[in-house]
Amino acid sequence: MFLLATVCFVLRFTGSSLAAFEVSVPQRRVLAVRGRPVVLGCSYAPSLGNSLDGLVVTWQTAEDNLVLHSFYYGQDQLALQNARYRNRTSMSQPLLGAGNASLRLDRVGPQDSGRYLCSVDSLLGNGKAEVQLEYAAFYTEPKLNIQVHPSNISLQYQSEGYPAPQVQWTDSAGRNLTAREELSGPGEDGLLSLRTSVTLKDPGPGVNLSFTLRNAALGQVLERPVSLRLASDDIGHCTDCTRVTIPLISFLCLLLLLLCLGLAAFAYFRRKRNGMPTACQNGSGKLPPHDPGEGGDGTETVDQRQA
Template sequence: MLWLFFILYISSRTAAFKVTVPTSRLVAVRGQSTVLGCEFTPYSSLDLSTLVVTWQKKKGDQVVHSFYYQRDQLDRQNLNYWNRTSLFNTELKKGNASLRIEAVGPYDVGEYVCLVSNSQGTDKAQVQLEYGAFYTEPRLSIWISGSNVTLQYVAEGFPKPEVLWLDDQGQNLNHNTEVIEGPNGALGLYYVRSSYVTQDPTVNATFILMNKLLNQHLQRPVNLIYGENNTRCGASRLAVFLSIMCCLLFVSMVILLLKLPKNHCKATQRGQVS
């Protein structure tokens, strides 16, 4: 019977020790830091000399960060994480084994394993890290060729966005959208170029870009009037301007002609006196 109680005692201690993660899926933003949460069952007499915390990336069993013998052990750390990771060492006695990663990039995407071991037992938990980049402010270009007008927006971000063009009634407009991976060699970015072509002299369109991973919603309205009406208007303004200039020229010539006889008479009188 004693051996049965011993097994039950050991089992109860092992079962009492648990490693958990606050969330099994985490989204990190390009260039920013992120914290992979991990907690283990603490106890009052925790001795850090028996504590081992290891973070690994599941793919390839890459060592991301290790702690044992009461200090960080980074000799076996994967070079991609060099000088970019840290634990909250002062929180270890409270059961906090969370990992901080600086300057997140696309190579950090994957499943991570938090493994904790001490005199109370051993357990592990997993967290999936995803990556996104907020799209830049869309840049607008406009080309007019004959009766065609082309509106084009470009922006960079990650992942692939959803792009819409809507008219003033909220109806979808036909458009052409290109998504190019890695513009100018930039890893983890998509270059989006979206254009809408119309022959309507009055343009009321709205460009919409959505990055659902990061809950980003960009909406940019475009209002443009061009074509024959503008040409006629411009011609009318030119005609008015030319008419005014002709009138001013005519008045100037009349004034000049009126002054000429007086000056001529004065010159004749001087000649007679002399």
């Protein structure tokens, strides 16, 4: 009877100890933002005295068991670390002793999105917990490009970010417009490249549109109104496209100046070739009066008048 009671006590004690050991994550879903490090949280019940003896912590991907980081024998063990995570992970030993097995991951990109497992094995027991990592990047300021044709107008916005955004074009009455959308990437910078455009047929003298981009992952909303005024000769003017009209005006002014200089130079050399003094040559600032001679062509040179 005594032996049976002892066995029952041992089993109950062992079961309660194992049940008390738990590995947990504070957030099951973690969002990583481009350009910032991310911390994958993980905690467990520490041993007495916060000792690291017998503690083994491993972070790995849930899908294919790639090792991000390992800790045992009281130090980091990176021999089995996958190459894609090399020099990008770190854990704090003081925090490990206190039951914090969180992992810091630097230079996060879209390829890091996925499920990760935090596995802990200690003298008190073992366990694991899973965390979902998602990646996002704020979209850049949209760049507007406008093309005006005799029968239609095309407006295009370009921007970069992550993940795929929600794009909406509306007219002045709030009605949705049919838009074309191109999404490519991500590139090495971890960004998707977005091109979205609308084409308006017979737009009339004035057009008012609104472009809206939403990045739901980051709660980012970019809304840009577009106002167009068209002249009768189908030359468009847009409040957002002064970068197009100003260089055009500057080019026309420069072309006109060069034309005037060319005409002045042509007149100067023509007079010089015909032997006629210029205003600078006679010192008076004025050309001498022209006195037709008796020649058949009515032309008299300077030498003939002096004779």
